[in-house]
Amino acid sequence: MYNGLNLSLGNLPRLSRAKSRSISAENFKGEKGKGGMAVHTTGHDYGPHLGQGWKVSPCVTIAPKTVFEMADIEGPGAIQQMWFTLKGLKRFTILRIYWDHEETPSVEVPLGDFFGIGWEKYAPLVSLPVSVCPNNGFSCFWEMPFRTHCRMTVENLDDEEIVLFYQINYALTDVSEDAAYFHAQFRRTNPVPFKQDYTIVDGIQGKGHYIGTYMAWQVNSNGWWGEGEIKFFMDGDDQWPTICGTGTEDYFCGSYAFFLKDEKGHDQYAVYNTPYVGMHQVIKPDGSYSSQERFGLYRWHIMDPVRFDSDLRITMQALGWRHKCEKYLPLQDDIASVAYWYQTEPHAPFPKLPERDYLEVI
Numbered sequence: 001m002y003n004g005l006n007l008s009l010g011n012l013p014r015l016s017r018a019k020s021r022s023i024s025a026e027n028f029k030g031e032k033g034k035g036g037m038a039v040h041t042t043g044h045d046y047g048p049h050l051g052q053g054w055k056v057s058p059c060v061t062i063a064p065k066t067v068f069e070m071a072d073i074e075g076p077g078a079i080q081q082m083w084f085t086l087k088g089l090k091r092f093t094i095l096r097i098y099w100d101h102e103e104t105p106s107v108e109v110p111l112g113d114f115f116g117i118g119w120e121k122y123a124p125l126v127s128l129p130v131s132v133c134p135n136n137g138f139s140c141f142w143e144m145p146f147r148t149h150c151r152m153t154v155e156n157l158d159d160e161e162i163v164l165f166y167q168i169n170y171a172l173t174d175v176s177e178d179a180a181y182f183h184a185q186f187r188r189t190n191p192v193p194f195k196q197d198y199t200i201v202d203g204i205q206g207k208g209h210y211i212g213t214y215m216a217w218q219v220n221s222n223g224w225w226g227e228g229e230i231k232f233f234m235d236g237d238d239q240w241p242t243i244c245g246t247g248t249e250d251y252f253c254g255s256y257a258f259f260l261k262d263e264k265g266h267d268q269y270a271v272y273n274t275p276y277v278g279m280h281q282v283i284k285p286d287g288s289y290s291s292q293e294r295f296g297l298y299r300w301h302i303m304d305p306v307r308f309d310s311d312l313r314i315t316m317q318a319l320g321w322r323h324k325c326e327k328y329l330p331l332q333d334d335i336a337s338v339a340y341w342y343q344t345e346p347h348a349p350f351p352k353l354p355e356r357d358y359l360e361v362i
Helices: none
Strands: 019-024 060-062 066-074 077-086 093-099 107-110 130-133 137-140 144-146 149-156 162-172 181-189 198-205 208-218 230-234 259-261 267-269 277-283 294-300 306-308 311-316 319-322 327-330 334-343
Touching (some): 144 181, 198 208, 198 334, 230 306, 306 311
Parallel strands (some): 107 181
Antiparallel strands (some): 060 162, 077 137, 130 137, 198 311, 259 267
């Protein structure tokens, strides 16, 4: 019988042997028939007159400099949807996911960046695998299969406690032999050294396919910033990549500086959300083409995954335009990114996550 994974409208009517489970602060272990049983926890003060079962445990409080284990699931199965929200969003809240008892995480990303919010300010994001709804309601629908075990944690690097609401929906079911493991890695370079490419990801080893990029880009120069080319080095590529893009705005499926005319005829950045690609966040200090503009962009390779057999490295040029002399200008911008991919295990250990002060958005 069908295992209940790889869902689409086309196979939604099919019956399955999968068992649906969900983890939240109302059922920490996702156990059958054990939800909503709390008596004393975060929501107790608001409804003691109602008693057990009336929203007694809707969230958790994570103390400063501590790690909270959200999920400890015995497989086989697959994560099918996750939802989070918290107040005071900072890059100091780190999401980690470990598959099949591995020692190093396959996902290690600040929570906001994982959902396309790197600048710590709400912006709607409407796409197939990731959405951000009012007010900082983060959801993802990436399917994440595992064979023996799934562990998820959230680390609070801040000096203050955080209050986290979360729901992790998953299926307990058989996993096919050709199913790879979900990975996501965060990087930030501030500033990008002059005439050096920004590295989105490097050191991927194994067989798999690349499925998406989120970039939080701050421009540190006046003028247009999006001329740089993305490059995919795969399966032994050295100096020259197998796949080379034609410009930053081209990779994110925009064109001509993402500009549209406003009612006064002035060029303005056009925010856009589509199922696979978008520039959903624009933060401008004053006008356009100004230093310190910030952008949030996503590109999901759902219909065009980049497949590799042994290794993968991805870079993006930080390249702008010097208007007065009509020449390219290498930039020294603040760029952060999340790379998303599936691959076989074991994976190569990730670079050490930057320390808290380097993560901070100023």
